[in-house]
Amino acid sequence: MDVGIQRLTEILMEMADLSERSVATAVRAYVEGAMNPNHAVQVKVSADELRDHDEEVSELAIDLIVSYQPVASNLRFIRASQEISYGFARFGRYAYDIMQVLEMFGDLSGCDHEEVEVTAKLTKEMIRMSIEAFAKRDVELANSVSKMDDFVDDKYRSYVKNLISQPYSGELRCAVSATLILRYLERIADHSSYIADSVQYIVTGLRKSARK
Template sequence: MSEMGDMVIESISLAIDSYLTGTNTKDQVLKLSDSIRVKYYEVEDLTFDMLLKYQPVADDFRLIRSSTEISYAFSRFGRYAYDITLVRDLFGDVSECTNASLVESTKKVKHMIKEAVLSFAELDIRKAIEIREDEKFIDRIYRERLPKLIESTNTRCALAEALLLRYLERIGDHAVFMSDAINYIVTGKHRPTDERIASHTKTEHDSSSNPN
């Protein structure tokens, strides 16, 4: 999963570079997207084998099920990254367009993916709070920029930015979906409540304070 996360971050960085700098990264991103999809199939095959061979109990079943969902989300990230590179093919070099909102949204998206990977590795549902806050930030940028883009006199830049912000917004949605899947592993529920997050924090604190 960590390797898939690294590939996703690289693919998104390359994809956004294709827009911000006017470089053609389509082939590189497509290769990464294909590699991520292969990893997804590997995870899917592995989880299926585990279900057949080991007949997992509830906790293990939640981990297996959520692993498939999370790896699928990674595969969608790769596809969205490739779609972003196609914006450059459609509109040409638009690196002269205003891009501050895209830069901010991209930073948040990368942070969300890193937090999702760490959350899965550590089974830490507290990171879901940060992921959701980042997602709200991305949604807010999208909502605030869209009316301005509609009124823009530069149609090419406006359409390109609207598409890219929409792709980043969808990536953010999938990152939240991942955090919900991680919460399902830990608690058996798809979305953490404040009480569950506090309980998880207290349990971890007690465990670290009492080595026995």
């Protein structure tokens, strides 16, 4: 059991690193306005690797449950590892989706990137904090991630509301691409928050609904 738990931890930390780098690469590509084909390939490969790792985590988790019928903290960790792994896999997928926007819209260097940059900075911080919370089993840090999620949600909603409530003077492709990317960042923030919830569950044994 202990060997299996250790292996799960290793895979999750590997996924954490890969997914964090992947999101950073995608966001940087958007801010720079143009897609580097090598980066696009790198993000795609990472997304596939993350999905494979997610399956690996699921299989190992089921294997541990069947073989050892874990209870208490081991059970909580194994259960949470599947949720966390899925979160990391989603980071990879959304990074890929951002790269797809760049591919679809072409050169976006002339667009105003401020909203995305601010939101991306927050989102990357949430990713970093959720990973650190997981690595250190830090409930307070995990709690901070959950609180930040509301702010990212607001950024996305207010951007869309502004777009639809007043005439837009800029290029349509800038508005649409920014909306899509903000949406992906908002989803990444959600999954960071889910990971933080899972960390709190591992440590306290209480799900979010029970903690309220």
